[in-house]
Amino acid sequence: MNETSSFNECCSYVAALVQEKTHPEVEQPHPAITISRQTGARGRSIGKKIQDALREGSPQDPIPWTCFDEDLVEKVLNDHDLPASLAKFMPEDSVSEIDSTINEILGRHPSLWTLFEQTVESMVHLCHMGNCILVGRGGNKIAEGLSNVTRVRFVGSLSQRIKQVVSIHGMSNKEAKYFIKQEDRARQRYMKNHFDSDVENPFDYDLVINTDHYSDQAVVQIVLSAVAAKQPG
Numbered sequence: 001m002n003e004t005s006s007f008n009e010c011c012s013y014v015a016a017l018v019q020e021k022t023h024p025e026v027e028q029p030h031p032a033i034t035i036s037r038q039t040g041a042r043g044r045s046i047g048k049k050i051q052d053a054l055r056e057g058s059p060q061d062p063i064p065w066t067c068f069d070e071d072l073v074e075k076v077l078n079d080h081d082l083p084a085s086l087a088k089f090m091p092e093d094s095v096s097e098i099d100s101t102i103n104e105i106l107g108r109h110p111s112l113w114t115l116f117e118q119t120v121e122s123m124v125h126l127c128h129m130g131n132c133i134l135v136g137r138g139g140n141k142i143a144e145g146l147s148n149v150t151r152v153r154f155v156g157s158l159s160q161r162i163k164q165v166v167s168i169h170g171m172s173n174k175e176a177k178y179f180i181k182q183e184d185r186a187r188q189r190y191m192k193n194h195f196d197s198d199v200e201n202p203f204d205y206d207l208v209i210n211t212d213h214y215s216d217q218a219v220v221q222i223v224l225s226a227v228a229a230k231q232p233g
Contacts, residue, residue, distance in 0.1 A: 028148070028232060029128060029129070029148040030061075030129065030148065031130055031150065031227050032126070032127050032129075032133070032134070032143070032148055032150075033050065033132075033149065033150050033152060034127075034134045034139030034142075034143050034149060034150075034151045035133060035134070035135045035136070035152050035153075035154065036139070036151075036154070037136070037155075038156060038180075039161060039165065039179070039183035039184050040156065040160070040161025040163075040164040040176075041154040041155055041156040041161055041211050042154060042156075043136075043154045045216060046154065046216050046219050046223075047067045047069060048067050049217070049220050050067070050220050050223055050224070051065050051066060051067040053220050053224060057224075061131060063129065063131040064131065065133065066132055068126065068132060068134050068135065069136070119137060120138075123139060123142045124142060127139075127142065127143050127146055130148055136187070138197070140205055141195040141197055141204065144204075147230070150207065150223070151204070151205045151206045151207070152205060152206065152207045152209065152223055152226070153202075153204075153205045153208045154208075154209055154211050154219070155208060155210055156211045156212045158180070160212045161180055162177055165180060187199055188200075206230070207222070207223070207226050209222060
């Protein structure tokens with residue numbers, strides 16, 4: 001999916017939220033999904049396919065199902081009237097690990113901790129609104145205790161994840177292995193430092209799927225069944 005279509009989907013989601021607010025609030029919030037993933041476990045691509053399946057299954061929904069991945073950073077910046085140039089300071093990693101170039105903006109823009117808090121604020125709002133899929137950034141912990149949210153984690157063997165990264169990014173096996181190691185460690189730091197949580201703890205998720213054993217479409221169906229099962233009768 002290209003950046004323009006992804007941006008347009010986010011815009012349509014926001015427009016639908018504005019429209020929805022003109023109507024009386026419903027007692028039951030719309031369902032939502034959070035996705036945590038090991039690098040190369042196809043989390044992003046499957047997230048987009050879950051979005052497409054949910055949109056196809058409920059075309060009359062006033063709020064269109066929307067997947068927020070890299071788009072989430074853009075939404076946070078827009079929510080808080082912050083410059084787009086701050087996006088490079090918001091990786092899915094520990095704040096303490098960010099390059100010292102952050103000094104360029106100290107005193108003129110929010111601190112990194114404030115950016116994190118604003119990210120959480122935006123994600124909580126999205127979870128309460130529903131019909132959204134949040135990929136990464138501790139969504140499973142942020143949504144903890146929210147009955148309308150299904151928290152999913154995708155995992156896979158290192159060999160299969162290396163194949164996926166090689167295929168997507170055109171890396172060598174050695175480069176892919178290093179990339180996976182760095183990305184997974186960054187996400188582990190993010191969860192530990194911000195939520196005092198182990199990203200690998202299965203009890204922090206409603207569903208953990210080994211994507212080695214299922215096609216994308218099969219994973220989509222498993223997640224859709226889990227979302228449906230969690231909704232009140």
